[in-house]
Amino acid sequence: MDSGEPYSSTAPRPAGSTVTMKAFLGLITAFVxxxxxxxxLLGxxxxxxxxxxxxEITLQDDFVFLRRLQKCRKPQDADATLLDCAKILGSFQDLLQVQTNKVPLESLPAKQTGDKRQAASxxxxxxxxxxxxxxxxxxVYAPMDDVFSYQDGKLKVAKGGRYYIYSQVAFCAKPELHVPFSLYVYLHLPSESDRLLLKGVGTHGPSDDLCGLQSIHLGRAAELQEGHVIFVNVTDSSRVNYDHGNTYFGMFELS
Structure with missing residues (x-):
């Protein structure tokens, strides 16, 4: 008997079955x-x-190596042991050499570089x-290196380079003289006329002292060649004051 409604071959799935499936899949996902x-975390x-x-193994190996090295360093232990002390000591020397080569040259003390030299003065x-x-x-207590030689008031350099030349002369500035006192530093050249490197001029002072002590100080850098000669002169050497520390002359090599 036909009721007029279409026939369906699939029956509707119960709602409880769908919820159970979703819960199971969620549990599987959480477990994975x-x-x-x-x-x-285990990895x-x-x-x-x-x-x-x-x-720990490395520390143990290092400890064993140090123990062997200690035995080889003691003659009485080295004779009684079966260790190859020559090989162990050689390995230790190689290790020291490698570590030394890693140290930057500029971090070593000057005496270890071998290239550090004191500037001549x-x-x-x-x-x-x-x-x-x-x-x-x-x-007194002043340096005098072999780079320089002195004769008759003149300094001769045996090594070309850049030097700083300086001089100070103390002198009596008597008001009644009315004559300027001048200080000169010259470069003496055998085949040429002397070249003026430095010049200073002092005048008479207002002091009522018998001397009226004043001083002139000069200094400059100069490029000198081997054999160059430097000397100092003044307009009137009788006015120069030679008390300790007042009048001096020198030079030093610039790096």
């Missing part, structure tokens, strides 16, 4: 995620454990004399 997280733990174990004190070219004596 937990497994992945647990595997990752990290094993990696850290292996790394720590490697450090000389300092002379005024010596009373009637000559116009001032005469000098080696100052």
């Amino acid at each position: 995620i937990a497994q992945l997280i647990g595997t990752a 990290l733990y094993l990696y850290m454990k292996v790394d720590k174990l490697g450090d 000389i300092h002379l004190a005024g010596l009373k004399d009637s000559k116009r070219v001032l005469q000098w004596n080696k100052a």
Whole structure:
């Protein structure tokens, strides 16, 4: 008997079955995620454990090496042991060489580089004399390197380079003289006329003292060649004051 309604071959799925399936899939997904997280944490733990174990093994190896080295360093122990002390000591020397090569050259003390050299210098004190070219004596506790040689008031350099030249002359500035006092530093060239490097001029002072002591100080850098000669002269050497520390002359090598 036909009721007039279409026939369906599939019956509707119960709602409870769908909820159960979703819950099961969610549980499976959570379990997989937990497994992945647990595997990752386990891997990290094993990696850290292996790394720590490697450090312990390295420390143990270092300790064993040091013990062997200590035995080989003692003659009485080296004779009684079966260790190859020549090989152990050679390895230790190689290790020291490698570590030394890693140290930057600029961090080593100057005495270890072998290339550090003290700059040459000389300092002379005024010596009373009637000559116009001032005469000098080696100052107390002052350096005088082999780069320089002194004769008759003149300094000769045996090594070309850049030098700083300086001089100070103390003099009596009597008001009644009315004559300027001048200081000159010259470069003496055998085949040419002397070249003026420095010049200073002092005038008479208002002091009522018998001397009216004043001073002129000069200094400059100059490029000198081997054999060049430097000397100092003044307009009136009788006015020069030679008391300790007042009049001096010197030079030093610039790096």
